[in-house]
Amino acid sequence: xxxxxFIKSVICxxxxxxxxxxxxxxxxxxxxxxxxxxxxxxxxxFLYIGTVGDEGWTYEHNRGRLYLEEKLGKKVDFVENVxxxxxxxxxxxxxxxxHDIIFATSxxxxxxxxxxSKRFPKVKxxxxxxxxxxxxxGNYFGKxxxxxxxTGIAAGSVSKTNKIGYLxxxxxxxxxxxxxxFTLGARSVNEDIEVNVIWxxxxxxxxxERSAAISMADEGMDVLVSYPDSPATIKVAQERGIWGVxxxxxxxxxxxxxxxxxxxxxxxxxxxxxxxEIKAGTWEGGSYLGGLKDGMVDLAExxxxxxxxxxxxxxxxxxxxxSGEFNIFSGPIKDRDGLERVGSGEKISDEDVLxxxxxxxxxxxxxxx
Amino acid sequence: xxxxxxxxxxxxxxxxxxxTKTPWWMTVIAVVLALVFCAGFMLLNGNNPITxxxxxxxxxFGSLYGLSETLLKAIPLMLCGLGVAIAYRISVWNxxxxxxxxxxxxxxxxxxxxxxxxxxxxxxxxxxxAGFIAGALWALLVAICRSYFDVNEVICSLxxxxxxxxxxxxxxxxxxxxxxxxxxxxxxxxxxxxxLPALDDLRLHLGFLIALAAILLYxxxxxxTHWGYQLRLLSANxxxxxxxxxxxxxxxxIVLMIxxxxxGIAGMVEVSGVTHRLSQGVTSGYxxxxxxxxWLARLNPIGIVISSILCGAVIVxxxxxxxxxxxxxxxxxxxxxxxxxxxxxxxxxxxxIRVETISPKKNEQTSSSKVEVL
Numbered sequence: 001x002x003x004x005x006f007i008k009s010v011i012c013x014x015x016x017x018x019x020x021x022x023x024x025x026x027x028x029x030x031x032x033x034x035x036x037x038x039x040x041x042x043x044x045x046f047l048y049i050g051t052v053g054d055e056g057w058t059y060e061h062n063r064g065r066l067y068l069e070e071k072l073g074k075k076v077d078f079v080e081n082v083x084x085x086x087x088x089x090x091x092x093x094x095x096x097x098x099h100d101i102i103f104a105t106s107x108x109x110x111x112x113x114x115x116x117s118k119r120f121p122k123v124k125x126x127x128x129x130x131x132x133x134x135x136x137x138g139n140y141f142g143k144x145x146x147x148x149x150x151t152g153i154a155a156g157s158v159s160k161t162n163k164i165g166y167l168x169x170x171x172x173x174x175x176x177x178x179x180x181x182f183t184l185g186a187r188s189v190n191e192d193i194e195v196n197v198i199w200x201x202x203x204x205x206x207x208x209e210r211s212a213a214i215s216m217a218d219e220g221m222d223v224l225v226s227y228p229d230s231p232a233t234i235k236v237a238q239e240r241g242i243w244g245v246x247x248x249x250x251x252x253x254x255x256x257x258x259x260x261x262x263x264x265x266x267x268x269x270x271x272x273x274x275x276x277e278i279k280a281g282t283w284e285g286g287s288y289l290g291g292l293k294d295g296m297v298d299l300a301e302x303x304x305x306x307x308x309x310x311x312x313x314x315x316x317x318x319x320x321x322x323s324g325e326f327n328i329f330s331g332p333i334k335d336r337d338g339l340e341r342v343g344s345g346e347k348i349s350d351e352d353v354l355x356x357x358x359x360x361x362x363x364x365x366x367x368x369x
Numbered sequence: 370x371x372x373x374x375x376x377x378x379x380x381x382x383x384x385x386x387x388x389t390k391t392p393w394w395m396t397v398i399a400v401v402l403a404l405v406f407c408a409g410f411m412l413l414n415g416n417n418p419i420t421x422x423x424x425x426x427x428x429x430f431g432s433l434y435g436l437s438e439t440l441l442k443a444i445p446l447m448l449c450g451l452g453v454a455i456a457y458r459i460s461v462w463n464x465x466x467x468x469x470x471x472x473x474x475x476x477x478x479x480x481x482x483x484x485x486x487x488x489x490x491x492x493x494x495x496x497x498x499a500g501f502i503a504g505a506l507w508a509l510l511v512a513i514c515r516s517y518f519d520v521n522e523v524i525c526s527l528x529x530x531x532x533x534x535x536x537x538x539x540x541x542x543x544x545x546x547x548x549x550x551x552x553x554x555x556x557x558x559x560x561x562x563x564x565l566p567a568l569d570d571l572r573l574h575l576g577f578l579i580a581l582a583a584i585l586l587y588x589x590x591x592x593x594t595h596w597g598y599q600l601r602l603l604s605a606n607x608x609x610x611x612x613x614x615x616x617x618x619x620x621x622x623i624v625l626m627i628x629x630x631x632x633g634i635a636g637m638v639e640v641s642g643v644t645h646r647l648s649q650g651v652t653s654g655y656x657x658x659x660x661x662x663x664w665l666a667r668l669n670p671i672g673i674v675i676s677s678i679l680c681g682a683v684i685v686x687x688x689x690x691x692x693x694x695x696x697x698x699x700x701x702x703x704x705x706x707x708x709x710x711x712x713x714x715x716x717x718x719x720x721x722i723r724v725e726t727i728s729p730k731k732n733e734q735t736s737s738s739k740v741e742v743l
Contacts, residue, residue, distance in 0.1 A: 079697075
């Protein structure tokens, strides 16, 4: 019996050691990148909620990271698929041990990055799309509502059925003001437009997004807008021969015939700026809000089937927003119960936009998912 | 399986009548083989597996912080793993630890919502009780279906997971939503008296001792009590137990309720010790990983301590390796491969290879040699 066990062990040991020897043959270039010399330029890491290939939110942040790598001439680390739960705090804290600046790029990372920021007072933390901050934690975002308004103008101009479907992620202010801006834009060219909101309760769930899009198309909506990160919705628009609007990044190649346009992000400009500030010691934390004006937010190129007059109109309004001549949230604005929220001649401050929790006239759907 | 004839020898695979229990070193070999298997994929991805594994190891154990995080991950895995292991011992396949975990987390949170402002001791005790009861009741549904209606408990417990998770979504999106949370789904953060005490500067909390206590209690109960004797008899031979007059249905109900209750406690310690609020991401798949934990430990309570720490290390280390360019799913792949190899090893060990020399004489086969492999 003992002999048998011995023979078995020898066989197994042989297999394992030969396998280990085999695996040891891999090249060791990874080791090199690990021991990147600590230089004057800060070590930076990014935290992503999705994968860099999601073709949406994370894809754009990763483009910003690559831009930063190019500008700084050094590797900028990233960790992807970081869930919005307690795991995030561990990952942030682990990164904080050997990085000087950490960018966390999802709303739900907020409380975890705040906790870590207290534990690592020397590290600078920057959080996208949130509202909490501390002495060494700042937040940054852009007025994508400006681009949403412009998208709304284009969508309102091409809709024939006057019914637009908006697939939204979570009923948080970020979605509420984008839906509102989009609706204001659409109704500025066509007062009969109604925007139907469906909550997907996820930032990325292609299967769910697709079935939601199909049901919106079945309801006779001829423009489908998708806030989540996948192109599932605009693909449905392409299949059905209706119009599609994506988010975060240009998605024209997924739906060449259906594509209108959508807000896009250019994070790289901001990333470079804030890293320079931190290096120079002039960074003071707090909130940063970019917009069309400084290029952090922009509009994707129009799809090939968007009529020329529509493009011209959108570009005209874009110039007015950039010049500061026009604020998209200027009164009079009624909420959907008919109550006047913003009087004529007034406008909503950026702070109030960022905490918006009511829908403008023309939006259909519940605000509590 | 049809025998193979090579050079006058008949080679066949047959069930080994002697082999009853797989030796412990088989598990170790299976784990190593699983790592080697994953190393192949790392090579394909252009990474040196030695670098990856050492990075994972140092991420999980290399610092005090890493170690405390690994143990932190092990807490819910240990409790859920112990829970499912108890059920698996008597061949009741509870796949519902995930749902029982969620119900435990919900019940514990309900205490913070409906009875705020209690002292630390009473609120923690109540939350623990609520977690256990909720998990146990959720498993009772499975037990009733299995014992009285002969419903397959795998399907039943699995489906209840989805119901529990959707119920959780409903609560955090609607009635329990943090009024100051800008509509983001999730309850308000617990007050300090509702949080389990944690180590200074680390996140490792009292739940670790609770989990170890549960392991110890279970080991003692099984070894020294009448109920434990019944359980052992039932796991050794269900028919013999039935003929001996044991109430098998009742035993299944008790075991499933303990199983679910432990997962419920896991849910409670997770919300009270780690997340400090109820939100959608609370599960992280602990209930499913617990199945791996239980099998890796061969349902042995001490083994569960070790295997839950191992699985915790794989999860914690799995994120560290992203910095050298590996995808996030590598940790999941390693877990899956480990389970695959452990269960594969178990199956193989129940068979043996028999080699017979076929004699030229008519209808006479003499078995000249037998070789067992694994």
